[in-house]
Amino acid sequence: MDIRIIKNPSPSEKPDENALGFGLTYTDHMFIMDYNRSVGWHNARIVPFGPLEIHPAAVVLHYGAEVFEGLKAYRAADGTVRLFRPLDNIRRMNDSAERLCLPVIDEDDAMQALVEFVRLEQDFVPHKSGTSLYIRPFMIATEANLGLHGINEASFIIIASPSGSYYKEGISPVSIMIETEDVRAVKGGTGYAKCGGNYAASTRAGERAEKLGFSQVLWLDGVERKYIEEVGSMNVMFKIAGKVITPDLIGTVLPGITRRSILEMLRDEGYEVEERRISVEEIINALENGTLEEAFGCGTAAVVSPMGKLVFNGREYTINNNEIGPLTAHLYDTLTGIQWGRLEDTKGWVLTI
Numbered sequence: 212m213d214i215r216i217i218k219n220p221s222p223s224e225k226p227d228e229n230a231l232g233f234g235l236t237y238t239d240h241m242f243i244m245d246y247n248r249s250v251g252w253h254n255a256r257i258v259p260f261g262p263l264e265i266h267p268a269a270v271v272l273h274y275g276a277e278v279f280e281g282l283k284a285y286r287a288a289d290g291t292v293r294l295f296r297p298l299d300n301i302r303r304m305n306d307s308a309e310r311l312c313l314p315v316i317d318e319d320d321a322m323q324a325l326v327e328f329v330r331l332e333q334d335f336v337p338h339k340s341g342t343s344l345y346i347r348p349f350m351i352a353t354e355a356n357l358g359l360h361g362i363n364e365a366s367f368i369i370i371a372s373p374s375g376s377y378y379k380e381g382i383s384p385v386s387i388m389i390e391t392e393d394v395r396a397v398k399g400g401t402g403y404a405k406c407g408g409n410y411a412a413s414t415r416a417g418e419r420a421e422k423l424g425f426s427q428v429l430w431l432d433g434v435e436r437k438y439i440e441e442v443g444s445m446n447v448m449f450k451i452a453g454k455v456i457t458p459d460l461i462g463t464v465l466p467g468i469t470r471r472s473i474l475e476m477l478r479d480e481g482y483e484v485e486e487r488r489i490s491v492e493e494i495i496n497a498l499e500n501g502t503l504e505e506a507f508g509c510g511t512a513a514v515v516s517p518m519g520k521l522v523f524n525g526r527e528y529t530i531n532n533n534e535i536g537p538l539t540a541h542l543y544d545t546l547t548g549i550q551w552g553r554l555e556d557t558k559g560w561v562l563t564i
């Protein structure tokens with residue numbers, strides 16, 4: 212694939228690495244490629260970062276035909292820039308696109324776009340410990356048509372944002388509210404797809420939780436409201452009586468790449484791991500009888516994030532004295548060690564740019 216490059220004539224100052232926040236400043240360029248049903252994907256280009264021109268009747272603006280991904284470029288101590296399992300993100304984006312009737316992208320072309328874009332923006336990958344360049348590939352339906360039909364025109368875009376930690380707590384434990392009113396997903400819906408609509412519909416519960424002082428909500432299943440699913444931006448795992456338990460992937464939960472990596476690390480280390488339905492009752496019982504040893508969320512933005520407090524129906528439960536547990540800390544160190552190049556990548560998960 213040919214990628215045309217138009218360099219930004221006025222490069223910006225790099226942001227202060229001590230005050231990055233998450234997703235607030237952007238690099239100098241963006242990758243764009245267009246699709247229409249007759250010619251397929253075409254016009255791949257990297258252009259100066261800036262507003263997009265979009266028809267007011269574009270399908271994405273009315274019917275939410277959008278999917279996205281999130282991955283990071285990490286700066287190793289030797290200065291090299293590394294991506295973590297990028298092909299997994301590309302594959303998941305195609306799975307999401309398929310669910311939303313958006314066009315899939317050839318994996319090699321998507322990987323080339325990602326690598327060439329990150330190579331051009333590599334000076335934006337921050338150096339400070341815990342920071343990275345958060346990369347956001349996304350796809351939108353662009354054709355002007357207020358009728359509900361299949362999608363004939365789309366754009367695939369990659370932007371990137373030098374970022375620090377997602378939660379203001381950093382690696383300190385977060386407080387999570389178990390959501391009992393709204394639901395995020397049902398079987399047959401879009402729960403497993405990374406599409407904007409899932410996040411828009413989650414905002415109300417998230418805002419309610421934030422007002423009450425919680426970082427995010429923990430979703431229950433949409434039918435019985437009995438089983439644990441995931442948190443707004445991360446999958447969840449519980450260590451109960453020595454075993455690590457996480458909800459299985461039944462179409463309602465995002466198949467997290469961090470989740471997959473952690474499960475593999477745990478199994479390699481000989482932990483007993485169960486992927487299955489977990490009722491909220493089981494979690495509350497384990498909290499009450501003292502067998503819930505640790506709980507954490509995991510995701511690209513969230514990394515490995517200990518859950519220190521859970522609230523259910525107004526009752527607050529504290530996990531591991533609201534401190535990061537030994538397994539959570541070990542997983543955080545191992546995962547970030549591989550990502551930042553402090554530990555050997557024995558799995559071939561890292562792609563050095």
Ligand code: PLP
Pocket residue numbers: 281441442443444445446465466467468469470509510511512
């Ligand atoms: N669940 C949801 C709803 C998410 O948005 C994310 C973040 O991408 C995750 C889980 C974790 O997925 P990953 O580890 O691939 O980032």
Ligand code: COI
Pocket residue numbers: 280281282443444510511512513
């Ligand atoms: C990510 O972890 O990459 C995500 O997409 C989560 C998002 C809500 C920031």
